[in-house]
Amino acid sequence: MRWLLNRLFGWLHGPEPRIICDTAVWMDGAAELGRRTLGRRRESGAFLIGEASESGPKIIRAFIYYDDIDEHALDTGIVKFNGNKLPRLWEICRARGYRVVADIHVHPYGYGQSPSDKADPVMPRAGHFAFILPDFASGSVTPGGIGQYEYRGNGAWIDHSRASAPFLNLR
Numbered sequence: 001m002r003w004l005l006n007r008l009f010g011w012l013h014g015p016e017p018r019i020i021c022d023t024a025v026w027m028d029g030a031a032e033l034g035r036r037t038l039g040r041r042r043e044s045g046a047f048l049i050g051e052a053s054e055s056g057p058k059i060i061r062a063f064i065y066y067d068d069i070d071e072h073a074l075d076t077g078i079v080k081f082n083g084n085k086l087p088r089l090w091e092i093c094r095a096r097g098y099r100v101v102a103d104i105h106v107h108p109y110g111y112g113q114s115p116s117d118k119a120d121p122v123m124p125r126a127g128h129f130a131f132i133l134p135d136f137a138s139g140s141v142t143p144g145g146i147g148q149y150e151y152r153g154n155g156a157w158i159d160h161s162r163a164s165a166p167f168l169n170l171r
Ligand SMILES: [Zn+2]
Pocket: 105, 106, 107, 113, 114, 117, 132
């Protein structure tokens, strides 16, 4: 049934997005990331958890903020998540039946990836998506004005930020 619905969706609306999110969930999450910069004084970020199937787009269901899992994650001004805290994240995912489908963090200025963003993917597995909100999440927070990246493994990324095909779809 799902494949049929996907097909119908494709016929009606063109190519499917790679990842989707309820608009309210996304806008609330972006606003919260902005608040957690403490007045543009530090970067903030979150794991995006939700549903992922073999076919069809991933679905973001919730933002799990880095500093809720690792209280020191934002202390230095740039996001430094302690991997020893990951079991807490897996616990949340297990309890809700979700997976980590992407991550998101804010930058002071532009949404381009920093050298460390490229070198150290939050989830170093092919198919992981990473989003970057510019201007401490106080400017654009929607597709067209944000960074949208796909990790391909072995240090390679695809930049979907300016892709004409739908990537992130808010609905
Ligand atoms: Zn960054």
